[in-house]
Amino acid sequence: MEEASGFRALLNLEEPKYSIEQIAARTGKSPAYVAARLKLTELAPAVVEAFHREEIGVGHALLLAKLLPEQQEQALAACFKEVYSGGSEKPARILLPVRQLRFWIESNILLMLKLAPFDKRDTQLVPAAGSCVDCPKRTGHNKLLFSDMGKQDACTDPTCYHAKVDAHVAKSIAAKPKLVQISTAYGQQQEGSATLPRNRYIEIRPEKPATKEEATRPEFKTCKYTIEAIISDGIDKGEFRKVCTEANCPVHHPKKRPHQIADDSKWKAEQEKQRKEQAIANTTGIRILAAITAAVPVRLMKRDLLFVVERLASLLDENRLAIIARQHGIKKAKESDSIGKLFTAYLRRAEECELGRILVEITIIHAATRQNATQVLRDAATVYKVDVDAIGLKVKQEFSAKEKVKVAKRTTAQAVPQKAKKSA
Structure with a gap:
């Protein structure tokens, strides 16, 4: 931070006047290095x-310094991951690697302009913003x-x-009322909305x-x-598509033939069969x-067992922990309850x-997540003389x-x- 302040002091000098390139030359750094450090002086x-x-x-x-001031605090929170461990009531904050912060910024803040559905040179789309070409907030403006x-x-x-995407959609609809x-x-079409959900149209592929x-x-x-359509909601908002919205279209909504209906019934029956088999396997x-x-x-003393069990339990994900909790009658009294805390109190x-x-239960579940679950259970059953069959x-039978x-x-x-029909 001291280095950044030094660069800023040089840049702010009235006489002699320094540019970023001159500061870089004098300090033996690259202009990109100096520019990045200078931004540190603008951190929130x-x-x-x-x-x-x-x-x-x-x-x-x-x-973080590359972002707008109002974005920095939001991105700062993304630098950390909160983790509950053992019986602690407060989560521990773990600093995530720089690469994960970069990924978060790329996913949540940076928007590639080549994918923008609107005209990036249009100065009147959102007059207060002007054109993207002249905007200082695009990455290409500060290479x-x-x-x-x-x-x-x-x-x-x-x-x-x-805001520009919304303006582009509104402008397009105004120019083409039949769009x-x-x-x-x-989902369901919202009452009073002109926007058709995905299940109400077939998109025609251009390729x-x-x-x-x-x-x-x-x-x-x-x-x-x-007919031509514009995506007014969802992914790719603002882009144009060719669609068919006619429910009785013989091309895009052909009536099912008897053998197709039979195939559907067969598929549903197979799905139901697989669901039942999975349910039986899970219960077994x-x-x-x-x-x-x-x-x-019983082998170990309570303090030893408690230590080992708490540490192993902290490694389980919430779903698997919930399975063990149910086995021991542990239930949430209200939705806000933490199953982890309830389980720790039970232990x-x-x-x-x-x-x-x-301890054995958790060990088996841990092993089952990394190996063949059925084989893990059978091996454990053999050790403890449990009749699996x-x-x-x-x-x-149940x-x-x-x-x-x-x-x-x-x-x-x-x-x-x-019976009611017959009596009538």
Whole structure:
């Protein structure tokens, strides 16, 4: 920071007057190096404070300095990751690598101007902003500071960029009142909105089909209903597309033939079969795990077990931790409760035998995430003499019984309207 202040002092001299290039020549640095350091003197106070407290490094500060003041604090938060460990109530802040901050900035702030749907030379699109060509907030305007961008030119002001996209959409619709407005998101069309959701139109692909199979697809065909549209909501907002919005179009919405309906039914049946098989496998695995943990003997003292279990539990993701918590009857009383905190509290109340079982349970789950889960369970079952086949059979029987109840209910529900018709 002292170096940056020195460069700034030289640049601010009235006599002799120095340019960035002259300062670079005198100090033996590159002009890009000097330009980057000079920006450090324009850091937001919160960023400067974080730097002086050594919470962030020079690399982070240099990236943050390239941003607009109002963006720096938001980007500063992206420098860290909060991690809960053990029984701590407050998360620990971990500084992320510079490359991750760069990725965050590229993903959330920098917008490539070559992809902009609007005319970058238009000075009247948003009069207060002027044209992008003359804008000092684009990276191409300051090539010394953004030397790492190469020939790419990006906007560093997302608010201004999106305002221009909105203005471009409004201008296009005003010029072509019949222009169809579309969204790239699926869902229901909002009441009073002219924007059609993605499931209400077929987008016509502009490129030629690469194969004969592609040529048969509806999206590669045009029809008499093909019309120009503009994306007014979602990804690629402001871009023009060719679409078909006619629900009865024989090209893009052909009626299904009997064999196609049969294929759909077959596919749905297969999906349902796979879902049931997965549910049975999951339930069987959980039962086997419970049986194994019940067979674990007590060996270590409570303090030893608690230490090991807490450390291992902190390595589990929330979903797997929730599985173990459910096994031990731990539930959230309210949505804001932390399953991690509830589980830690449970561990500290548990006796040695219970901690021993949980230790084996967590170890198995950890191993199952890195190896063949079925084999891990079977190996553990062998050690603790758990009958895997018996558990699997029982789970299948339970699922079969539930399925019979569902079928019976459906049959009853269908029979009631028929009786009502006969009596009428």
